[in-house]
Amino acid sequence: MSDMNPTADAPRSPGRPRSVRADEAIVEATLDLLAEGSTIEALSIEAIAARAGVGKATIYRRWPGKDALLLDALRRLKGVVPQPAGHSVRDDLVLLVGAVGHNIDPRAERIMPCLVPEVNRSPDHFQLYQNIIEPRRKIMREVLRRGVATGELRADLDIEVAMALLTGPMLVQRLLRWHPELDDRLLPERVVDGVLDGLRTR
Amino acid sequence: MSDMNPTADAPRSPGRPRSVRADEAIVEATLDLLAEGSTIEALSIEAIAARAGVGKATIYRRWPGKDALLLDALRRLKGVVPQPAGHSVRDDLVLLVGAVGHNIDPRAERIMPCLVPEVNRSPDHFQLYQNIIEPRRKIMREVLRRGVATGELRADLDIEVAMALLTGPMLVQRLLRWHPELDDRLLPERVVDGVLDGLRTR
DNA sequence: CCGATACGAACCGGTGCCGTATCGAAACAT
């Protein structure tokens, strides 16, 4: 958000006001193009402008360059962090695990995989990614701790490893289509139950 | 391999023989560039030639285009499929899980993440990816089935879900640097033990 | 030594993008 100040202190600049419509259209076009498979590096201001039905100048008037625009657009994609009910640890985990890699915006599902390489390359993108997922991880961490406190989960549980165990399978499935046959809707339950109970004969 | 026939039946073609050195240099350059973060689509014959210290014609003489070259290069990257000892199911799993996303060539670790978007987009690349990992999955599947047969693992085990549980955490860690603090060397053991025993208090 | 082939470098035509400038029209404040 370079210089967007729609309210308050603005000294009521003269002239024609910026079109909110254009604002929205630009961000939407960016996300659409990403969702359609464009690489971050392949994404061009020109393509965005064309897709948004907007002059390039309109974009440059708002953002200094591709990176700034991208940051804004991805931020808007984040979605809402799910709030577990807090009754059953198992049910809370099913909810959270089901939310892994499953943002509200359906485009996110197509976009996130494309960000993987960037995340590995650019510290900035890595940071952005971490900022997006950290709140969700925090919630899961708290649920796990609660489980340990109530005795539902092993006392010697390594929280970080446990989170990897829970989120890993879902992410791999949704990011890489690991097993095309696996049912996405049932998977969260099966993952949570599998990890909680273990594979070994008891 | 379009037309490489270094031995045997060759009718001893006249003229200057192809430089094995160039052959190697081209493939190496391709893998290097990928490992350095280049996208598949961003990878150009020109860049490869430059990096290999080779004329573009030398490349076109061997491969019809980028795709064919890439296929060859990635194939050469695959590495060896690990062979479990077959004594303890747990130890076998540790070995296999440790091998997930961990090819012999250290560049593979950098390259694989960059392929994620392509794998999601192009059916061809998806197929190539599946061809590479399927042999490994098959081995793990067999180990799991053996565990069920010997009674070490639950009789009602869903093999596919179990594989997702085991490989998911490792892949996420190695693909996305999920938890930068987690020790890569210890992780396989902890994942296998965690999944086998479960998180619940027994 | 000769013909044949491969070699690296250089070349060519084409594409796409960036960032800016300009235009007539539109939308606001005064």
Place this chain on the structure above:
DNA sequence: ATGTTTCGATACGGCACCGGTTCGTATCGG
């Protein structure tokens, strides 16, 4: 009405790169 700013559109120069081919040279077998 007037001045200011933004609008979408279009054009521009400049640049970078890319795919494929050509070219003179190097290296082989015979």
